[in-house]
Amino acid sequence: MSLAHDDADFDAKNGIIDSETPTHTQLAALYKQSFAYYTFRIRLPSTLETIANSLAKDKDVLLAVYGADVASDIEQTANHIRELRSNILHNGNLLPFADNGSDAAVWNTFLEHLPQEKRSYFRACWLYAECYMYRKVNSIFLTSRHLASYDYFSKQKQTAAELSLDAMLAVARGTRSNEKNAATFQQLLKLNLWGNRCDLSITSGKQIKPTGDAFDLIKELDENLLVDDTSAIWQSLHTANGEGIVELICDNAGYELYTDLILAEYIIDKGLARKVRFNVKAIPWFISDVMTHDYHWTLQFLSDQADPVLSELGKKLKRLTEEGKFELAPLEHFWTSPYEFYRMVEVNPSLYERLSQAQLVIFKGDLNYRKLLGDYSWRDTESFDTCLRGFKPSNLCTLRTIKADLACGLPQGLSQQLFAKNKEWMLTGEYGLIQFASK
Numbered sequence: 001m002s003l004a005h006d007d008a009d010f011d012a013k014n015g016i017i018d019s020e021t022p023t024h025t026q027l028a029a030l031y032k033q034s035f036a037y038y039t040f041r042i043r044l045p046s047t048l049e050t051i052a053n054s055l056a057k058d059k060d061v062l063l064a065v066y067g068a069d070v071a072s073d074i075e076q077t078a079n080h081i082r083e084l085r086s087n088i089l090h091n092g093n094l095l096p097f098a099d100n101g102s103d104a105a106v107w108n109t110f111l112e113h114l115p116q117e118k119r120s121y122f123r124a125c126w127l128y129a130e131c132y133m134y135r136k137v138n139s140i141f142l143t144s145r146h147l148a149s150y151d152y153f154s155k156q157k158q159t160a161a162e163l164s165l166d167a168m169l170a171v172a173r174g175t176r177s178n179e180k181n182a183a184t185f186q187q188l189l190k191l192n193l194w195g196n197r198c199d200l201s202i203t204s205g206k207q208i209k210p211t212g213d214a215f216d217l218i219k220e221l222d223e224n225l226l227v228d229d230t231s232a233i234w235q236s237l238h239t240a241n242g243e244g245i246v247e248l249i250c251d252n253a254g255y256e257l258y259t260d261l262i263l264a265e266y267i268i269d270k271g272l273a274r275k276v277r278f279n280v281k282a283i284p285w286f287i288s289d290v291m292t293h294d295y296h297w298t299l300q301f302l303s304d305q306a307d308p309v310l311s312e313l314g315k316k317l318k319r320l321t322e323e324g325k326f327e328l329a330p331l332e333h334f335w336t337s338p339y340e341f342y343r344m345v346e347v348n349p350s351l352y353e354r355l356s357q358a359q360l361v362i363f364k365g366d367l368n369y370r371k372l373l374g375d376y377s378w379r380d381t382e383s384f385d386t387c388l389r390g391f392k393p394s395n396l397c398t399l400r401t402i403k404a405d406l407a408c409g410l411p412q413g414l415s416q417q418l419f420a421k422n423k424e425w426m427l428t429g430e431y432g433l434i435q436f437a438s439k
């Protein structure tokens with residue numbers, strides 16, 4: 001992807017600084033050579049165009065589900081999405097939400113505390129502005145007459161799962177007789193990590209089909225795993241009494257959720273914990289993120305497969321859920337708020353307290369990583385512990401393929417080598433991090 005897209009007038013009018021993000025600064029589209037700038041100039045407008053177009057494409061389905069009156073809604077909603085797109089391209093302001101979303105007050109309090117000069121897409125911290133955009137899309141649907149409960153990413157999430165059926169089958173076949181040992185667990189963590197590459201927000205919705213045998217892929221990708229704390233993660237569970245809870249902070253549906261389920265199955269089957277709690281999103285989020293209905297759809301999708309290995313697995317996962325060994329956590333709007341995780345203890349102490357009861361908290365994916373680090377341009381050699389800024393409810397780890405220009409805990413000189421090979425190495429998901437911080 002070329003980051004060069006000159007619009008001198010826009011840059012001059014909005015005070016864009018033609019530099020990289022300075023060290024120890026919030027990431028923001030203010031800096032032209034940042035991924036944030038490219039995200040707001042190119043990627044998010046493309047994502048919004050796709051959402052608006054999909055409404056027209058899915059009109060027949062919507063009419064069938066919501067009735068004839070929805071026709072006017074479809075057009076109006078698509079127009080509002082296109083207005084939002086235009087608003088971003090003109091560096092519009094992050095205005096308070098006037099919808100009935102249960103998190104609107106939390107969002108508006110957050111916005112009120114932003115300095116006035118930082119309340120626009122290109123001036124706000126990238127994290128705040130990108131989360132705002134996805135919440136603004138939800139607000140447009142919430143304020144429509146018939147589409148308030150419509151998951152406008154559902155079809156893409158289901159298609160992504162259907163496209164990965166071969167990979168799911170290969171993984172199921174390869175994991176039915178796993179031993180309880182560090183090597184196997186570490187392999188499943190790596191399988192889970194690389195499942196994060198299949199994420200539609202990085203491709204602005206373009207579907208990608210995971211190919212090849214997942215276990216061969218793990219070996220091939222080992223050189224792209226830049227930090228590997230899988231051994232410490234195993235120790236955090238293996239040395240415990242197996243009566244603990246693992247909190248899994250989910251990311252994407254589809255193949256990534258499938259690898260989460262496979263990892264959770266192993267954790268329960270081998271007595272490494274008594275429960276795995278899945279923390280999903282309360283609203284449609286970053287295109288691919290898991291919501292409650294995606295979890296249940298995935299278990300049914302597996303159960304319905306002709307291949308007995310998959311259908312038996314699907315039924316087993318349903319059983320684990322019915323027995324409470326797998327649990328869907330109470331919906332928390334914190335996960336779709338703009339807050340960095342170090343502020344959780346202040347903003348949502350009850351959630352912090354719940355995570356503090358866990359034996360291990362697993363954070364999945366790039367957006368969660370950005371929230372762990374606070375969308376801040378740390379030196380990439382600074383320690384994970386430093387960058388957490390005190391966020392330590394329990395033992396925690398992150399499984400993240402790198403899709404944004406921030407990282408930490410890297411060996412001295414590594415990022416320079418990688419930039420020399422490809423200046424966009426941080427943007428493609430081809431490198432990964434598995435980092436652990438003990439409580």
Ligand SMILES: O=P(O)(O)OC[C@H]1O[C@](O)(CO)[C@@H](O)[C@@H]1O
Nearest residue numbers: 199201202365366367368403404
């Ligand atoms: O699904 P993941 O791994 O959280 O990726 C989402 C990330 O992808 C991007 O859309 C691409 O950088 C980011 O804006 C966001 O952090």
